[in-house]
Amino acid sequence: MTIKYSRIIAGTMNWGQWGASLSESEIAQRIESCTAMGITSFDHADIYGNYTTEAVFGAGFNTSRVPREKLQFISKCGIALVDQKRGTQLNHYNYTKQYILDSVERSLDKLQTSYLDLLLLHRPSPLMRPAEIEEAVELLLKKGYIRSFGVSNFTPSQVDLIKKTSLVSVNQIEISLASHLPMFNGQLDHCITHNILPMAWAPLGGLMGGNSVPQALELAFNKLCKKYETTTDGLLLAWLLAHPSFIHPVIGTTQIVRQQAAVNACNIHIEVEDWFYLLSAFRGHDIP
Numbered sequence: 001m002t003i004k005y006s007r008i009i010a011g012t013m014n015w016g017q018w019g020a021s022l023s024e025s026e027i028a029q030r031i032e033s034c035t036a037m038g039i040t041s042f043d044h045a046d047i048y049g050n051y052t053t054e055a056v057f058g059a060g061f062n063t064s065r066v067p068r069e070k071l072q073f074i075s076k077c078g079i080a081l082v083d084q085k086r087g088t089q090l091n092h093y094n095y096t097k098q099y100i101l102d103s104v105e106r107s108l109d110k111l112q113t114s115y116l117d118l119l120l121l122h123r124p125s126p127l128m129r130p131a132e133i134e135e136a137v138e139l140l141l142k143k144g145y146i147r148s149f150g151v152s153n154f155t156p157s158q159v160d161l162i163k164k165t166s167l168v169s170v171n172q173i174e175i176s177l178a179s180h181l182p183m184f185n186g187q188l189d190h191c192i193t194h195n196i197l198p199m200a201w202a203p204l205g206g207l208m209g210g211n212s213v214p215q216a217l218e219l220a221f222n223k224l225c226k227k228y229e230t231t232t233d234g235l236l237l238a239w240l241l242a243h244p245s246f247i248h249p250v251i252g253t254t255q256i257v258r259q260q261a262a263v264n265a266c267n268i269h270i271e272v273e274d275w276f277y278l279l280s281a282f283r284g285h286d287i288p
Contacts, residue, residue, distance in 0.1 A: 003117050003148050003169070005041040005072050007241070008262045009199060010034050011250040012044050016053030020254040027060025033256050035066050037263050043172075043199070043250050044111070045076035045122055046103050051083065054110035062112045073113055076122035076152055076172075077103035093125035100136035104145055119146040120172055124158045134165035150197075156190035163194070170197045175247060177239055177282050178205025188245040203249035204236050213282075220281035228268050234261045238268035239278055 015022050015030070022030065034040070044054050054075065061071075080086070080094045104119060119140065121133070140146045150170030151159060159168055171191060175182050175198065182188050182198075191198045207213055213221075221232050228235060240247050251262050270278075280286050 003072060005074075005118075005197075005199075005248055006039050007248055007266050008039050008237075008259075009041040009043050009074070009248055009250045010039050010259070011201065011252045012042055012053055012057055013048050014252045015254055016049035016056050018049050018053070019252075022056070022060070022254060024056065024059045024063060027057055028064040030254065030256070030259075031061055031064045031066055031071075034259060035070060037260055039259060039263060040070060041072040041074060041117075041248075043074045043201075044107070045079070046107050047079050047081050047122075050081065051086075054107055058110050058112035068113060072117040073111055073115075074118040074120065075104075075107045075111070075116050076120040077107070078122040078125065093123060093127070095121065095125055095128050095133055097132050097136040100133065101139065104140055108145060115144055116146045118148050118150060118170060120150045120152045120170065121154070121162070123153045124151070124155070128158075128161070130162055130165045133162060137166050152201075156186055159190065159194075159196065168194075168196055170199055172199035172201055172250065174202050175200035175240060176203050176205030176207070177236055177278060178207055180279065180282075183243065188243065188247075191245050197248065198245050199248045199250055200240055201250045201252075203240055203247075203251065204233055207236060208233055214284060216284065217278075217281040220278055224270075224274055224278065227274070228270070230265065230268055231261050233258060234265040234268065235270075235278075237262055237265035238270050239275060241266060241268075242270050242275055 014020055077100060078093055078095050080088050080092050082088050082091055137149050148169045149166055150168050151162060152172040154171055159171055162168055173182055188198055225235055237249055240249055
C-alpha cells in the first residue's frame with residue numbers, strides 16, 4: 001500500500017514531557033489546526049516523553065474533531081530505555097519479533113487507533129536479524145496493525161540489509177542545511193534509486209532560536225528572506241524541499257504560527273544559485 005504523507009510532518013517529540021507538556025485540549029487544538037492547514041501526518045516514537053507522549057496525544061486525538069482516516073500516524077520502536085515498570089536496567093536496542101509486536105500493540109493502545117500508517121525501526125542495532133524483523137512486520141501487516149514499514153537513522157548498507165526481506169518505504173534521517181552530508185554521501189541518492197521516501201528530522205539544523213550563525217549566513221538569511229518574502233525557518237525548509245529526493249521535513253515546533261510558516265514554505269521555489277548561496281554561506285567556502 002502506498003501511503004501519502006503531508007509534505008510537512010508534525011513531529012511530536014516536544015509535545016509532551018520532553019518539551020511543551022501540552023494538555024489534552026491543547027493537543028486536540030494542535031491536531032485540528034494542523035489538519036486545517038494541511039499537516040495531516042504526525043510523527044511519534046514509543047519512547048517520547050519516557051513512554052508517555054503517545055498516550056497524551058491519543059487522548060487529545062480522541063477529543064479532537066478530526067476523523068482518523070484524514071490523518072497519518074507514524075511511530076517508531078526499537079529503543080529500550082531504562083524503565084522500572086518494564087524491567088529495563090540499561091538503555092539498549094531490541095528488534096526481536098516479540099519486542100516489535102508488543103511495542104506496536106502498546107502504541108496502538110496509547111494512540112487510540114487501530115492501525116499505524118507507518119512503523120519505523122528507530123535506530124539500527126548490530127544485533128538486527130532481518131528474517132526475524134520480517135516475521136514481525138509481515139504479521140503486523142497481515143493483522144492490519146500497520147500499513148507500511150520503514151527505518152530511521154539507517155545508512156544505505158543498513159537499509160539494504162533490511163530490505164532484503166522487507167519492503168522499506170521510508171528512511172527518516174537528520175537532514176538540514178547544517179547537516180547536509182546526506183546530500184553528498186549517497187544517502188539521498190540511495191533513497192532516489194530505491195524509491196524510498198526520505199523524512200528529515202531536525203530540518204532547521206539548530207540554526208534558529210537565537211543560536212549564533214556565521215556572519216555570511218546571517219547576511220544570506222537577510223537577503224533571501226526579503227527576496228522570497230519568508231521567515232528564516234521558511235527559507236531553511238524551502239532549501240530542503242528543493243532537493244529532488246522529495247524530502248518530507250518533520251518539524252518539532254508546537255507553535256501554530258510556525259507550523260503555518262512551514263506549510264507556506266512549500267510554495268517557495270528557491271533558484272539554483274540561491275540554493276548554493278545558502279550552502280556556501282554555511283560552509284564558509286564556495287563549491288570545490
